[in-house]
Amino acid sequence: ETGVTQTPRHLVMGMTNKKSLKCEQHLGHNAMYWYKQSAKKPLELMFVYSLEERVENNSVPSRFSPECPNSSHLFLHLHTLQPEDSALYLCASSQGIAGGPETQYFGPGTRLLVL
């Protein structure tokens, strides 16, 4: 595997379910990001991790819970979601410590539908 991978690619869940999204980067990067992408809206930054420590949380609802066990893996745990949470969830990574002018490399995303 190369680059940034995400699983699953598609997910349908009910509002009472608990699920997790997984992201893995094979680039040797130190920073990882979760974004939400809704149709015709700008990318919304949700969480940033640098060297496995969370450095940014843009007031995301607590029903989204990130986990970064090491610099290569990032999870987004989901519980009691709302239909408006349906979107494409993108993971990205960048080379150094988050906070510098670096290029971010994205995974293909998980298309989430909440019923």
Add this chain to the structure above:
Amino acid sequence: GQNIDQPTEMTATEGAIVQINCTYQTSGFNGLFWYQQHAGEAPTFLSYNVLDGLEEKGRFSSFLSRSKGYSYLLLKELQMKDSASYLCAVMDSNYQLIWGAGTKLIIKP
């Protein structure tokens, strides 16, 4: 507040040239990025401008004017595979990326 503006959709003809504009108002500036995103796929990096002027990379070029808060992405010799969304993003003074909503480019034969 911080704002990135780009057209929602553009249409162009195969073989032609198209220019996608992006204007921005941000708190500080640490560079401007262009990404390409095909439907259902990951955004992929195209270019980064931090100084004024034109950066050319094959069929794609990106221009920046910091004094005007303006950038454009120029695509030459358009191919059908260039049909995609093009995302403009500015890195602000906190090194956070501020994203535009993207421009959907439709290429017609």
